[in-house]
Amino acid sequence: MSRKFDVVVIGAGPAGYVAAIRAAQHGLSTACIDAWKNPDGSAVFGGTCLNAGCIPSKALLESSELYHRAQVEFKNHGIGVGELALDLATMQARKEGIVRDLSGGIGVLFKANDVTGLFGHGRLLPEQKVQYTPHDGEPELLEAEHVILATGSTPIELPSAPYDCERIVDSQGALSFDSVPERLGVIGAGVIGLELGSVWQRLGAKVTIVEAMDQFLFMADAQIAREAQRQFKKQGLDIRLGAKVQATEITDAGVIMKYDDEQGGHEITVDKVVVAVGRRPSTDGLLDPLAGVDVDERGHIEVDLECRTTALNVWAVGDVVRGPMLAHKGSEEGVMVADLIAGEIAEMNYDVIPSIIYTSPEIAWVGKTEEELKSAGVEYKTGTFNFAASGRAKAMDQAAGLVKFLSSAVTDEILGVHICGPMAGELIGEAVLAMEFQASTEDLQRTIHGHPTLTEAVHEAALSVDNRAIHAINR
Ligand code: FAD
Ligand code: NAD
Numbered sequence: 001m002s003r004k005f006d007v008v009v010i011g012a013g014p015a016g017y018v019a020a021i022r023a024a025q026h027g028l029s030t031a032c033i034d035a036w037k038n039p040d041g042s043a044v045f046g047g048t049c050l051n052a053g054c055i056p057s058k059a060l061l062e063s064s065e066l067y068h069r070a071q072v073e074f075k076n077h078g079i080g081v082g083e084l085a086l087d088l089a090t091m092q093a094r095k096e097g098i099v100r101d102l103s104g105g106i107g108v109l110f111k112a113n114d115v116t117g118l119f120g121h122g123r124l125l126p127e128q129k130v131q132y133t134p135h136d137g138e139p140e141l142l143e144a145e146h147v148i149l150a151t152g153s154t155p156i157e158l159p160s161a162p163y164d165c166e167r168i169v170d171s172q173g174a175l176s177f178d179s180v181p182e183r184l185g186v187i188g189a190g191v192i193g194l195e196l197g198s199v200w201q202r203l204g205a206k207v208t209i210v211e212a213m214d215q216f217l218f219m220a221d222a223q224i225a226r227e228a229q230r231q232f233k234k235q236g237l238d239i240r241l242g243a244k245v246q247a248t249e250i251t252d253a254g255v256i257m258k259y260d261d262e263q264g265g266h267e268i269t270v271d272k273v274v275v276a277v278g279r280r281p282s283t284d285g286l287l288d289p290l291a292g293v294d295v296d297e298r299g300h301i302e303v304d305l306e307c308r309t310t311a312l313n314v315w316a317v318g319d320v321v322r323g324p325m326l327a328h329k330g331s332e333e334g335v336m337v338a339d340l341i342a343g344e345i346a347e348m349n350y351d352v353i354p355s356i357i358y359t360s361p362e363i364a365w366v367g368k369t370e371e372e373l374k375s376a377g378v379e380y381k382t383g384t385f386n387f388a389a390s391g392r393a394k395a396m397d398q399a400a401g402l403v404k405f406l407s408s409a410v411t412d413e414i415l416g417v418h419i420c421g422p423m424a425g426e427l428i429g430e431a432v433l434a435m436e437f438q439a440s441t442e443d444l445q446r447t448i449h450g451h452p453t454l455t456e457a458v459h460e461a462a463l464s465v466d467n468r469a470i471h472a473i474n475r
Contacts, residue, residue, distance in 0.1 A: 002141035005031045007341060008130045009148040010122035010286065012036070013047020014054075015318025015330030016150030017106050022338035023148075024113040031142060032115055033122040033132055039176075043119035043135055045110070046103035047152050048319075049327040052172040055102055057192075059095035060175060060199045061358050068202035068360075073397055086203060088179065095175070124149065124291045128313050146313045146341050149293070149301060150334065151286055153279035153319035161187055161248040161275050167255050168248060171196060174274040180204045185257045185270035187245050189216065191357050192276035197237060198359045207237055208268055210259050212277075214242040219355075221369040221418040223384075223404060228363050228420045231400055235360075248273060281320045296322075305348070307337050315341075329353050352435045354428045361401045362424035366432050367416030370406055379409035383441075383464030387421045389471045390460075391452040398422035403461035405441065412440040417461075423454055430458055441465045 007023040009016045012034035020032035034045050044051060071084055110117040120134035130142040155170040157163060163170060174196045180203045186193045189211035201207040216239065217225035232239060242261045249256040254269040281299045292311035294302040301316040303309055309316050315337045318330030332348055339346035357363040373380045383405045387393040401421030407414050417431035434444055444462040449455045460469045467474035 002129075002143050003031070004143045005029045005116070006144065007031075007146045007148065007338070008033070008122070008128075008142050008144040009150055010124065010130065011047065011150035011152055011318070011320075012045040012106065012117070013150060013152045013318060013330065014049045014327040015152070015320075015334045016047065016148065017045055017110075017334075018331040019148050019150060019317060019334030019338050020115045021109055021113050022335050023341060024115045026338060026342035026344075028338075028342065030115050031118055031144075032110065033118045033120060033130070035119075035121045035135075037135070044103040045106040045117060046099075050103045050106070051099060052175060054327050056095050056099050056175045057171075057195055057199070058358060059098045060091065061195060063091045063094065064199045064202040065360055076397055086180070088177075088203070092176065092178070121285065123286060123288060124293065124311075124314065125288045126290045126292065146315065148334070148337055149286065149309070149314065149316040149320060150318045150330070151282045151320050152330075153325055154282050155275065156278045156280050158187065158245065158275055158277055160245050161257075161273060163275065164250065167250050167271070168273045168275065171274065171276055174200075174272075174276075177272070181271040182206065183254065183268075183270040183272075184208070185210065185255065185268060185273040186276060187257075187273065188212075188276040188278070189239050189241070190276060190278065193274070194232070194237075194357055194359050196274055196276065198232075198235075201235065201237055208270065209237065209239045210243040210245055210257065211239060211241050212244050216241060217357075217363070220363060220365060221404060221406075221416070222371055224363060224365065224402075224418040224420045227401055228357075228359070228361070231361055231420070232359070279319065279325055283320065305350075306340055307333050307348075323350060324353060324355065326353065326355070349436060352432055354425075354432050356425035356428065358425060361398070361421045363420050364424035364428035365416065365418040366428055367414070367435055368406060369416060369418065370404075373406060373415060378415070380406050380415060381409045381465050382406055383461050383466070383469070385457050385460035385464055385469060385472055387454075387457055390454060390457045392454050393422055393457065395452070396422055403427070403457045405461045405465050407441040407465050412442055414439055414441055414444065414462075417458070419458075421454075421457070427454055427458055430455060 006028035007030045009020045009032040012032050023030045123131040128144045133139045171192045184205040184207045186197045186209040189209045197207045216229045243259045245259045247258045294310040303321045307315050317333035319325045336346040354366045386402045387399045393399040404418040406416040449459040463469045
């Protein structure tokens with residue numbers, strides 16, 4: 001006899017586990033199946049984000065930043081630390097402890113909310129039936145009123161740099177090095193390339209990032225991308241643009257990366273290579289052809305604005321569908337879908353999704369870039385404020401970068417906020433909330449900000465839109 005649920009979720013990453021918890025909060029009987037296995041064979045919930053993405057990368061970014069600051073910045077504060085030592089094993093163990101705590105916490109949340117957590121593989125069959133195959137057991141049929149597909153994504157492999165899982169690795173491999181490579185090559189100057197490149201560079205590696213596009217961080221506002229590029233250059237990150245990797249060769253002397261740019265062919269030899277050229281939606285073995293779920297030419301499960309697939313009562317959320325591959329985007333889609341299944345009115349505001357790159361300085365933005373507004377013919381006004389004039393940023397010795405506002409010249413509505421600077425990822429929250437409430441720039445200008453805080457830089461940038469900044473010379 002098959003088990004019956006109101007909702008079966010396939011995938012327990014930030015999209016799936018959040019959808020499952022929300023569905024259960026609505027009183028719906030809910031099961032959530034996840035296939036993730038750690039390299040040691042243990043099964044855990046949390047998906048890429050908790051186990052091999054957001055959380056372990058941020059743990060290492062934090063540790064490596066502290067190491068770097070102790071090495072370079074402490075002396076500016078008058079603090080001497082003697083000879084600095086790096087204990088990478090402890091750093092990695094700390095990271096693994098954080099991951100273990102958080103992924104274990106999902107099991108606890110499942111129990112507390114009466115979600116049936118199942119370890120194994122899920123496959124969608126016709127009529128909202130799911131074949132669940134436990135890691136060590138026989139397949140079982142589950143029946144559901146609704147199925148939510150949340151199977152995430154996997155790294156794209158490059159034919160010119162196939163993984164050998166030792167010298168040429170993906171992001172998961174690059175989070176687990178047991179020694180600092182002397183020379184590290186990174187293919188792709190996107191979010192992963194910059195974050196993981198920064199980790200190993202701060203810990204002592206000579207990092208070369210090879211990026212196929214001519215433009216650095218093409219998805220960011222160009223002024224912010226230029227500032228970030230300048231800061232990374234100062235830190236010694238060697239970023240080569242317009243460079244296409246043609247081949248890699250593993251030799252005793254290291255991995256030879258062969259790439260072409262405008263000037264012709266080049267070679268560099270490194271000890272390890274991280275391939276970070278994007279991720280692809282994960283649907284292998286997920287869909288019975290008769291289930292009626294369409295997949296687009298890029299491999300995404302096709303959904304409408306409410307995340308309904310082409311099959312009745314089958315929904316899909318997170319990295320496996322269109323839109324930015326971000327944990328918080330997937331989680332909010334999961335909440336929306338669970339609310340819709342429960343009969344509530346719910347929607348996603350895809351125009352107000354924050355993007356954050358956790359480098360130093362951090363880069364964060366929400367809404368439109370100046371280039372997007374220009375090409376759409378929108379009348380806009382801009383304001384900027386440099387952290388160099390922020391008392392708090394100076395006290396922190398982190399005064400590089402700026403905040404930039406883009407506002408409608410017609411209605412004064414905030415259209416985009418872009419930050420390169422200290423704690424940009426935290427600061428952007430204020431802009432996200434303001435834009436969600438469709439605030440005018442004046443709303444933000446008239447909001448009192450604590451002194452001395454970094455948020456004053458956001459306030460001043462908003463004031464600068466109308467040439468009213470106090471701590472900067474207006475144009
Ligand atoms: P996933 O987290 O990929 O989870 C999907 C789950 O489904 C996995 O556990 C998988 O094993 C399981 N699954 C797949 N197929 C099946 C099946 N057939 N049956 C059962 N289970 C299945 N995003 C951010 O917002 N902030 C960050 O700081 C950030 N940092 C990142 C750093 C790195 C190094 C990487 C790689 C990614 C990072 N991301 C970050 C992106 C983020 O991890 C993803 O956007 C997010 O994990 C997507 O969530 P998801 O639930 O859609 O999919
Ligand atoms: P990405 O899309 O951010 O960057 C990939 C980069 O590789 C691009 O700049 C692209 O031009 C370049 N590239 C592609 N093919 C290439 C080639 N053959 N040679 C050289 N360069 C090439 O992808 P990613 O960095 O792999 O990250 C994957 C996803 O994970 C992203 O969608 C991102 O949103 C998410 N992520 C988010 C965070 C965060 O929110 N802080 C952190 C890490 C990852």
